Every structure is written in structure tokens, then in C-alpha cells.
Amino acid sequence: MTAEFNGTIKLDVRDSVADWGPYERPKAPEGAPNVLVILYDDTGMASWSPYGGRINMPTLDRLAANGLTYTQWHTTALCSPTRSTFLTGRNHHVNGMGNIMEGTNGFPGLSGHIPESCATIGQVLQKNGYSTFWVGKNHNVPEEDVSTGGSKEQWPLAMGFDRFYGFLGGETNNWYPDLAEDNHFIEPPYTPEEGYHLSKDLADQTIRLIRDQNASNPSKPWYTWFCPGANHAPHHAPKEYIDRYKGAFDDGYDAYREWVLARMIERGIVPADTALTPINPMPEDHANAADYVKPWDTLSDDEKRLFARMAEVFAGFSEYTDVQIGRIIDYLEDSGQLDNTLIFYCADNGASGEGSPDGSVNENKFFNGFPDDLKENLDKIGVLGGPETYNHYPTGWATAFSTPFQMFKRYSQFSGGTCDPMVIHWPAGITAKGEIRHQYHHSTDIVATILDVIGIEMPSVFRGVEQRPLDGVSMKYSFDAEPDGPTAKKVQYYAMLGTRGVWKDGWKAAAIHAPLTGHGRFDEDRWELYHVDVDRSESKDPRRRASREAPGAHRRVVRRGGEEQRAAPRRPIGP
Numbered sequence: 001m002t003a004e005f006n007g008t009i010k011l012d013v014r015d016s017v018a019d020w021g022p023y024e025r026p027k028a029p030e031g032a033p034n035v036l037v038i039l040y041d042d043t044g045m046a047s048w049s050p051y052g053g054r055i056n057m058p059t060l061d062r063l064a065a066n067g068l069t070y071t072q073w074h075t076t077a078l079c080s081p082t083r084s085t086f087l088t089g090r091n092h093h094v095n096g097m098g099n100i101m102e103g104t105n106g107f108p109g110l111s112g113h114i115p116e117s118c119a120t121i122g123q124v125l126q127k128n129g130y131s132t133f134w135v136g137k138n139h140n141v142p143e144e145d146v147s148t149g150g151s152k153e154q155w156p157l158a159m160g161f162d163r164f165y166g167f168l169g170g171e172t173n174n175w176y177p178d179l180a181e182d183n184h185f186i187e188p189p190y191t192p193e194e195g196y197h198l199s200k201d202l203a204d205q206t207i208r209l210i211r212d213q214n215a216s217n218p219s220k221p222w223y224t225w226f227c228p229g230a231n232h233a234p235h236h237a238p239k240e241y242i243d244r245y246k247g248a249f250d251d252g253y254d255a256y257r258e259w260v261l262a263r264m265i266e267r268g269i270v271p272a273d274t275a276l277t278p279i280n281p282m283p284e285d286h287a288n289a290a291d292y293v294k295p296w297d298t299l300s301d302d303e304k305r306l307f308a309r310m311a312e313v314f315a316g317f318s319e320y321t322d323v324q325i326g327r328i329i330d331y332l333e334d335s336g337q338l339d340n341t342l343i344f345y346c347a348d349n350g351a352s353g354e355g356s357p358d359g360s361v362n363e364n365k366f367f368n369g370f371p372d373d374l375k376e377n378l379d380k381i382g383v384l385g386g387p388e389t390y391n392h393y394p395t396g397w398a399t400a401f402s403t404p405f406q407m408f409k410r411y412s413q414f415s416g417g418t419c420d421p422m423v424i425h426w427p428a429g430i431t432a433k434g435e436i437r438h439q440y441h442h443s444t445d446i447v448a449t450i451l452d453v454i455g456i457e458m459p460s461v462f463r464g465v466e467q468r469p470l471d472g473v474s475m476k477y478s479f480d481a482e483p484d485g486p487t488a489k490k491v492q493y494y495a496m497l498g499t500r501g502v503w504k505d506g507w508k509a510a511a512i513h514a515p516l517t518g519h520g521r522f523d524e525d526r527w528e529l530y531h532v533d534v535d536r537s538e539s540k541d542p543r544r545r546a547s548r549e550a551p552g553a554h555r556r557v558v559r560r561g562g563e564e565q566r567a568a569p570r571r572p573i574g575p
Contacts, residue, residue, distance in 0.1 A: 045269070045421050055245075141154050210331070230317050244319070248311075276537065339427040361389045445472035499513050
């Protein structure tokens with residue numbers, strides 16, 4: 001009961017007057033849009049066709065042609081942390097998500113438990129007249145609770161979602177997934193022999209949930225978070241989609257970087273003078289050997305054949321999933337819902353380097369420190385992408401698909417780990433069609449944007465608990481902005497697995513430190529400074545000219561980043 005009872009209660013019911021007001025369900029503001037957030041995994045900006053990449057994304061192309069393509073939209077560089085920012089609109093350490101769920105520990109910023117002071121977008125929208133659905137990947141349930149007998153306090157239904165269909169871990173087999181529905185585990189509805197693939201199933205379930213909602217309560221808007229297993233390993237796809245790319249990557253990842261940068265410049269994604277960064281930019285005494293990229297011209301013919309096929313499989317996986325998403329978009333259009341559905345189509349971090357320099361037919365080797373074997377990989381080349389493998393491409397493709405930036409997923413100090421695709425589509429609210437936006441934004445800004453578009457605010461108190469203010473800022477202003485107009489965001493810190501960086505007013509300071517090395521000695525790290533407003537690839541450290549062109553810029557950027565990080569819960573820096 002949220003309001004006072006204003007009826008009349010008398011001894012005789014005939015003298016009493018009912019008041020249903022306190023018991024009525026809240027209603028969304030008039031004309032409030034549906035919201036569809038499509039969040040891919042492990043995808044660098046240079047992968048996909050709207051950005052000049054070689055992977056065809058027909059659905060994303062369609063949305064980009066009628067919406068906005070963002071070129072400086074960033075994430076935390078890792079999946080669980082980024083996804084937590086989509087949930088709450090606060091920075092990942094505030095959410096207790098300073099690492100993936102498998103790497104949590106007993107410190108507030110790394111606990112793996114979203115605090116009650118960070119209400120989720122699902123919870124807030126439920127209280128404002130929305131239906132809420134979560135389909136696909138979760139990776140925000142504490143490890144100790146991923147079981148039938150575990151606590152359900154941080155499962156999706158307890159975090160503000162009416163329905164959930166997907167998987168709780170960071171990845172799953174796309175042919176034989178570990179599925180959960182609502183608060184219980186289930187088996188896949190049919191087998192690969194009968195045509196099953198997880199991407200197809202998730203699209204089917206999404207259409208079913210939205211269709212059922214409209215059949216029973218068509219005036220109620222909905223929020224759907226669609227998180228496919230793609231593009232996280234294992235890279236699984238129907239062979240017909242993989243074979244569409246036969247020969248497409250035979251030129252290799254070094255050549256791809258040069259080819260795609262030219263196309264990104266041509267399309268206006270990056271400035272004309274954007275430089276290409278080295279394939280192995282980390283100093284030898286800091287580098288993680290597992291992240292090394294073998295130059296293409298040093299590979300044997302067998303390695304080139306294998307690595308090219310692994311890229312073909314990845315591309316087929318990505319396009320196949322996009323085609324399944326296309327069925328959701330088609331349903332929305334056919335049912336008259338597309339125009340007033342606010343769609344975000346994006347990815348949670350940069351391309352993944354977890355395939356080792358040699359690629360892998362079993363990605364779990366990387367997580368357990370086992371070296372990959374070239375002979376074993378070659379023996380499986382004919383079945384890559386099928387149920388027989390748990391495959392991942394080599395680090396060279398991670399670098400290529402993160403062009404023109406340094407490094408890839410996990411490296412939060414570089415845009416290779418954080419700068420990701422983002423297309424926003426909303427015909428009822430965005431008049432611009434097919435335009436680019438260069439405003440700098442972050443995954444923390446999505447919740448603020450959704451609330452701003454709907455016309456509601458994050459409550460200061462939720463269920464009796466005082467709420468942490470949002471860290472994100474709304475991107476709504478950018479819908480009508482000039483492509484190069486000023487950004488409303490002023491500062492964003494980055495910290496992941498010992499990597500650190502901070503962006504402020506067009507400048508970025510980055511610590512030269514690789515993740516997962518055990519190197520430590522953070523006080524000895526060298527910091528670089530990039531003027532990203534003019535050096536988009538973060539390839540030049542202008543400190544030699546800083547005293548002349550921007551006095552004190554490096555000190556101001558680092559100082560402001562330190563202030564922002566101190567506002568987050570205390571936790572150890574990391575490996």
C-alpha cells in the first residue's frame with residue numbers, strides 16, 4: 001500500500017465508501033516507450049559492418065541506418081562488471097563487481113553482491129508500471145548461489161525482473177547450454193540434431209515473452225534485456241553461416257587491421273589522422289605471455305589456415321546471432337511496437353584475448369593455465385564451431401577486431417578493452433537517421449538514459465534503504481546533438497585486474513600494467529597520457545609538449561580519477 005486510504009469505513013457497509021487508489025498498480029507515464037537492450041559479449045568495434053568491419057550484421061545495419069552509431073562508448077573491460085553497470089547505473093566497484101563472479105573476494109568493491117543501496121533498473125521500472133524480462137546471459141549471481149539449493153536473493157527475479165530465461169554463468173555451450181528459467185534449472189527444449197542453437201532459442205523465448213505480455217496487457221510497456229552467448233567463446237554456429245566467410249580472413253590479422261582502419265576513417269568512425277597502434281604494445285617486463293600476438297608473417301602455412309578458419313567461425317557465430325535478433329525486430333515491427341521501442345545494441349567489452357597466441361579448441365585451457373597444442377587444434381579444424389569443440393580464436397584476431405586501439409578485453413586502461421559498438425534506435429524519439437555521434441559515454445550512462453527518456457527518476461530511498469546516487473549521466477541530449485557536439489560526461493575511471501586508467505575532459509591517463517601477471521609493484525608503474533579528443537587510438541603520449549600546450553593536464557586527470565575512485569568502496573588493486 002503506497003497511499004493513504006481515502007474511503008469511508010462505517011459500521012454499516014451501506015454507509016461505507018471503498019477506495020481502490022492505494023491498491024492500484026502503478027502506471028508508466030503516458031507514451032512511455034518499450035526498452036530493448038541487446039548486449040553482446042566480447043566484441044571490438046572493428047568487428048562489425050556498421051563500423052567498417054568484415055562481419056556482416058544485417059539487423060544492426062538496419063538499425064544503424066535508421067538510428068545513431070556511437071564511436072566513443074565505453075565499458076569496464078570485463079563482463080560481470082559491465083553488466084552490473086547496466087543493472088544499476090553505478091560504477092562497478094560500487095556494485096561490488098570489481099571482477100567477474102569467479103574472481104570475487106571478501107572486500108566491498110569485489111564482493112560479487114550488489115548492495116541494497118543500488119536499486120536496479122528492473123526494480124525501478126517494476127515500480128513504475130513496466131513488465132521486465134531478462135533473456136540470455138547473467139553472470140551477476142554470486143558463485144555460491146549458482147545451484148538449486150543456493151540463495152535466490154541475487155537471481156534475476158529478486159533483482160527486479162518478472163521473467164528470466166537464460167544461463168547464469170559467464171559462458172555456456174551454445175549447442176547444449178546450462179539453462180535456467182525463472183528460479184530453477186531446465187534442460188534445453190530440443191537438441192542440435194533437431195535444429196537447436198542457443199541464439200535461436202533465446203530469440204524464440206524473447207518473442208514469446210513480449211507476445212504474451214501484449215496479449216494479456218497491451219497497454220503496459222516492457223523492458224527486455226537480451227544477452228546472447230555470442231560473441232563469447234565457445235564460438236558455435238551453423239556450418240552454413242561459417243562457410244559464408246570462407247577465405248574472408250586469409251589475408252591475416254595484421255592486414256585486417258590496416259584494411260579496417262581505412263574503412264573506419266572512410267565512414268567517419270575515427271578521424272582521418274588516426275594512427276594504428278602496435279600489435280604488442282606492452283613492455284616486455286610487463287607483458288602477459290598469454291596475450292602475445294604472433295606476427296602473421298611469422299606463422300606457418302598450417303597456422304595461417306587454422307587461424308583464418310577460427311576467424312570465419314567467429315564471424316559466422318556473430319552474424320547468425322544477429323539474424324536471430326532480426327526476428328525479434330521483425331516481430332516488433334509486425335506488431336506495431338518498433339517505432340516506440342528504445343533499442344540499445346551494444347557489447348560488454350573489447351574483443352577477447354582468451355584464446356592464447358595459438359587459438360584453442362577448448363577455451364577452458366586458458367582459464368586453467370594449460371597451454372594449447374597446435375596439432376590438437378589442427379586435428380579439429382574441420383569441426384570448429386560444432387558441438388565437438390569449445391573453440392576460441394587466437395590473440396591476433398582480438399587485436400584486429402579492436403583496431404585501432406591497444407590490446408583488448410581485460411585491459412581497462414586502453415580503448416581496446418573498453419571502446420565498444422553502440423547503436424541506438426528509437427524512431428518515435430530520434431529524428432536523426434543514419435548519423436554518427438562522437439560524444440564520450442560509458443555503460444554507467446545507460447540506466448540514466450532510460451530513466452530520462454521515460455521521465456522518471458532513480459528514487460533516493462528504495463524499500464527503506466537510502467540509495468547511492470547514479471554515477472552515469474543521460475545520453476538523451478546526444479539524440480539531437482551535432483555529431484561532434486560536446487559531451488555531458490566529465491570524468492570516468494577505469495580499473496580491472498590491476499589495470500588502471502582515467503578519462504577526463506578529453507584526456508586519458510593510463511597505467512602501463514598487464515592483467516593476470518602477478519607483477520604487482522603498482523607504485524612503480526609508468527603512466528601514459530593521451531589527448532583522446534585528437535588521438536582517438538591512444539597512440540601518442542604528448543607529455544613532452546604538455547608543459548607548453550596543456551600545463552598540468554596529466555596531474556589534473558590523475559587527481560580527478562583518484563577522487564572518483566575514492567568514492568567507490570575500498571578494495572585491493574588486484575594482480
